Amino acid sequence: MTTKTTWSVGRVLRDRDAGLYLSGVVVSGFGTSALWLASGVWVKDLTGSDGLAALCMLAMWLPTLAGPLLGTLADRGRRRPLLIGVNLLLGALLLTLVRVDAPGDLWLLYAVLFVYGAAGVVHDAAESALVARAVEPSLLGDFNGLRTTATEGMKLLAPLAGAGLYAAHGGAGVALLDAATFVLAAGLYAALRAREEKPTPATGNPRLRAAEGVRHLWAHPVLRPLVLAGGATMLCAGLNGAMVYAVVDGLGHSPAYTGVLYAVQGAGSVAVGLLSGPALRHLGARRFAASGIALLAVAVALRAVPSDPVALVCGGAIGMGLPPVLIAAMTSVQRETPGALLGRATATAHTLVFTPNVVGLAAGAALVELVDHRLVLVALGVALLVTAAPLCQSPARAERTVARSSSDASPA
Numbered sequence: 001m002t003t004k005t006t007w008s009v010g011r012v013l014r015d016r017d018a019g020l021y022l023s024g025v026v027v028s029g030f031g032t033s034a035l036w037l038a039s040g041v042w043v044k045d046l047t048g049s050d051g052l053a054a055l056c057m058l059a060m061w062l063p064t065l066a067g068p069l070l071g072t073l074a075d076r077g078r079r080r081p082l083l084i085g086v087n088l089l090l091g092a093l094l095l096t097l098v099r100v101d102a103p104g105d106l107w108l109l110y111a112v113l114f115v116y117g118a119a120g121v122v123h124d125a126a127e128s129a130l131v132a133r134a135v136e137p138s139l140l141g142d143f144n145g146l147r148t149t150a151t152e153g154m155k156l157l158a159p160l161a162g163a164g165l166y167a168a169h170g171g172a173g174v175a176l177l178d179a180a181t182f183v184l185a186a187g188l189y190a191a192l193r194a195r196e197e198k199p200t201p202a203t204g205n206p207r208l209r210a211a212e213g214v215r216h217l218w219a220h221p222v223l224r225p226l227v228l229a230g231g232a233t234m235l236c237a238g239l240n241g242a243m244v245y246a247v248v249d250g251l252g253h254s255p256a257y258t259g260v261l262y263a264v265q266g267a268g269s270v271a272v273g274l275l276s277g278p279a280l281r282h283l284g285a286r287r288f289a290a291s292g293i294a295l296l297a298v299a300v301a302l303r304a305v306p307s308d309p310v311a312l313v314c315g316g317a318i319g320m321g322l323p324p325v326l327i328a329a330m331t332s333v334q335r336e337t338p339g340a341l342l343g344r345a346t347a348t349a350h351t352l353v354f355t356p357n358v359v360g361l362a363a364g365a366a367l368v369e370l371v372d373h374r375l376v377l378v379a380l381g382v383a384l385l386v387t388a389a390p391l392c393q394s395p396a397r398a399e400r401t402v403a404r405s406s407s408d409a410s411p412a
Helices: 002-014 016-047 050-075 079-099 103-134 137-190 206-219 223-242 244-251 255-283 285-302 308-321 323-336 339-367 373-392 395-405
Strands: none
Touching: 002 016, 002 137, 016 050, 016 103, 016 137, 050 079, 050 103, 050 206, 050 339, 079 103, 079 137, 103 137, 103 323, 103 339, 137 255, 137 323, 206 223, 206 339, 223 244, 223 285, 223 323, 223 339, 223 373, 244 255, 244 308, 244 373, 255 285, 255 308, 255 323, 285 308, 285 323, 285 373, 308 323, 323 339
16 A cells, blocks of 8 residues: 555656646645634734634635535636636735734725635636646546645644744734735646636526536435535534534643644644545545544544543544545546536535535534533534445445435425
């Protein structure tokens, strides 16, 4: 497995376009992670309000709900010029944040974060579609695994760098850093050699065109169970994330100890990203996703045990168990979706998979005050095992199940 892993990862990294894509992910991901932390601290410093600080995350996530509609933009023209334009737009937009230095200026910060989130939906859809064309299909799993490794690696490094930059130069300094990363990412995308045919001009109602992505995911016997399992897993992950401070309190540590648990979790995600390509080829998308969810289920349930070693092991296992269903789902969307529809399908899949995470975080924040967190964690472990079970069916049986159920409900 190690030799095959090194070989396949090396093939991806030796591919010029794949390397440029991953460099863009690292660069823009660094800036995004730094701004994610700094924006909340910025608002907290200006207003003293925890609620207003939390609105920063809401402003960035809210556009995800419009993913199916925003995804149509990624299917209307060539994706490479769109990626370049989106990155340059965000770079210019972030420069306006240098004006934010009083509570009365926060409307501008929220507006920029909202546009940031909307542009991110379009960017991810266009990038996924272009990657599916530029990277060899057999290596898409390796690429997406490396993308996860890069993203999670930035989550470990960027918040610390962002916090230091914020302490030294304030929120405007972090905004300028993020703007620079987007300009650099635009240059990396401009260097891509991927050739694209001009798509057929879009016709018809935009909402009907957006629904085509929903219908494709709903009717597809491979994609539907993976995307639904991804959404259910992220819902449970959000609930689990909301319990972290209660877990730390049960261990007898200060809230700062959450940083240790998140660092261990991030390290687990970095590791599994390197193994994802070979694991997908060996297990297939369904069993790879099911294995990850099952590991996540055990780790989440065991967090109820008030032990430092157990908590650390579970943190690493959670980091390893969460990405497989996401990588399996998104890789399958790239492989199983026609190119002309891929932007809409990707954006729709992102909405269905990641929006439940926000719902879970919100619900968990209320639930942790009402119920013993240990009971919640055990219940989440059971729910995750139930989520993994359908993915253990044979593909033929699953296809028959989807064929029967698709006549009972319509996403449109």
